[in-house]
Amino acid sequence: MSGVVPWLIRAAAMRPQRLALISSGERLTYAELEARARRAAGALVQRGIGPGDRVALALPAGSSFCAALHGCALVGAVAVPIDPRLARAERQDRLRGVSLVVQAALDGPPLRRVRDAHADEVATLMYTSGTTASPKPVPLSYRNWLASALGSAAALGLDPDERWLCPLPLAHVGGLSVLMRSAVYGTTAVLHERFDAAAAAAVLSDPRDRITLVSVVATMLERLLVAGLRRPPTLRWALLGGGPIPEGLVARARDAGVPIAPTYGMTEACSQIATFGWPLPEAEVAISPAGEVLVRGPTVSRAALAADGWLHTGDLGALDERGKLTLTGRVSELIVSGGENVAPVEVEEVLRSHPKVADAAVFGRPDSEWGEVVVAAIVPRDGVAVDAEELGCHCGKRLARFKIPKKFELVETLPRTASGKLARRSLR
Numbered sequence: 001m002s003g004v005v006p007w008l009i010r011a012a013a014m015r016p017q018r019l020a021l022i023s024s025g026e027r028l029t030y031a032e033l034e035a036r037a038r039r040a041a042g043a044l045v046q047r048g049i050g051p052g053d054r055v056a057l058a059l060p061a062g063s064s065f066c067a068a069l070h071g072c073a074l075v076g077a078v079a080v081p082i083d084p085r086l087a088r089a090e091r092q093d094r095l096r097g098v099s100l101v102v103q104a105a106l107d108g109p110p111l112r113r114v115r116d117a118h119a120d121e122v123a124t125l126m127y128t129s130g131t132t133a134s135p136k137p138v139p140l141s142y143r144n145w146l147a148s149a150l151g152s153a154a155a156l157g158l159d160p161d162e163r164w165l166c167p168l169p170l171a172h173v174g175g176l177s178v179l180m181r182s183a184v185y186g187t188t189a190v191l192h193e194r195f196d197a198a199a200a201a202a203v204l205s206d207p208r209d210r211i212t213l214v215s216v217v218a219t220m221l222e223r224l225l226v227a228g229l230r231r232p233p234t235l236r237w238a239l240l241g242g243g244p245i246p247e248g249l250v251a252r253a254r255d256a257g258v259p260i261a262p263t264y265g266m267t268e269a270c271s272q273i274a275t276f277g278w279p280l281p282e283a284e285v286a287i288s289p290a291g292e293v294l295v296r297g298p299t300v301s302r303a304a305l306a307a308d309g310w311l312h313t314g315d316l317g318a319l320d321e322r323g324k325l326t327l328t329g330r331v332s333e334l335i336v337s338g339g340e341n342v343a344p345v346e347v348e349e350v351l352r353s354h355p356k357v358a359d360a361a362v363f364g365r366p367d368s369e370w371g372e373v374v375v376a377a378i379v380p381r382d383g384v385a386v387d388a389e390e391l392g393c394h395c396g397k398r399l400a401r402f403k404i405p406k407k408f409e410l411v412e413t414l415p416r417t418a419s420g421k422l423a424r425r426s427l428r
Helices: 007-014 030-046 063-075 088-094 142-156 173-185 197-205 218-226 247-255 344-352 388-396
Strands: 019-023 026-029 054-057 078-081 100-102 122-127 137-141 163-166 188-191 213-217 237-241 260-266 271-275 284-287 292-296 311-319 325-330 335-337 340-342 357-367 371-380 407-410
Touching (some): 007 019, 007 030, 007 063, 019 030, 026 030, 122 142, 137 142, 142 173, 142 271, 163 173, 163 197, 173 213, 213 218, 284 311, 335 371, 344 357, 388 407
Parallel strands (some): 078 122, 163 188, 213 237
Antiparallel strands (some): 357 371
16 A cells, blocks of 8 residues: 545545535535535645645534545645643643644635545644643554554444444544544544533434444443433444443443443554454554553554554553453553552452442552552442442452552542543542
8 A cells, every 4th residue: 555545535436425424413425525625625735734744623523623634634734633622731732843723614725636645644643642641642644544444344344324423522533533434434424522421312312313333431431321321223333442441331331222342442553452352453462571462553653663563552451362352451550559469440340330339540659668558539429428448348359458449538520531531640
């Protein structure tokens, strides 16, 4: 693969009247989106933007964002999605090296000549979610995005009439992947500007909307179930990722008739690495002697590879004899208490299984005697009273004594990133 015809151009030529985008009451066919993208590209050229220039897209999820994203591809510019909700300091950090910041719809003379891109040219610059360290930029090429789209289709199947609902921020790889994959497939992306549980549940429940896929994180799924989501009539899969997945939540979703596809991925691997525990077809996964998950393959950003040729994910895991992956925690989050290793995810899973616990986060706190002690932040369910002794007894039935939190702190909410991931370092 050397030259890459822009996916939007290809989809518009093959399926001009198919809906490409549904967003905020607006519906665009592929022919209409192509026209909008050509005008966006023309506006970029008028402003001096050319191949390799970085263009920040500080726009809400909608048709203007989508047209600008594809407009960048038509001129060979690198799209840098920026979450409009970021504080000024956070935004400035992401604008380093950017030639243009787009904050309104682009509309210029339609670009007539469209260039093909080389497969290894950078298509987007995405930022990691920053759950365990400061967000860092990750360049993703056209090859990365195409391999991700094909691997996802192999893992989930592909409906020719796919309608993929995206309530995730487009500045995060899980959200942007819905737009990129839909363009590769020539199918329909359904965008919600922000996550609203009632609105998302309504769309998923209405057969007239024909939603076949949705991407969510655990907190979103929890809220969808509370909002009354039951047996969505056309949904094939709800991709559930963005961090540890509580077993109890998956069981509740399945009881409610919501088909769950547990997914493991990260920005550096262009979203999905494994689904249902199985690596994507071209993803090679290994476990280091220290237990860290290593990944390489066409979805992995070249800039993220270490000197040994692998992406060191920072995740702890294991592969069974069939090659199925199980995650056990984060290397950086491992708590060492009295010489014993404690994986926070394991303790959190036990705590969330308590009927009075809505959510839980476990972290290490420095201690002069033990090095670190295990601490749990607990969100009680619906304001129900729960005490430390009760939680300690619950943990004692399932965990070794050294894994039981020494302290339980009741909180109203847990700190999370814009994509819904637990911001554990804020707790520390």
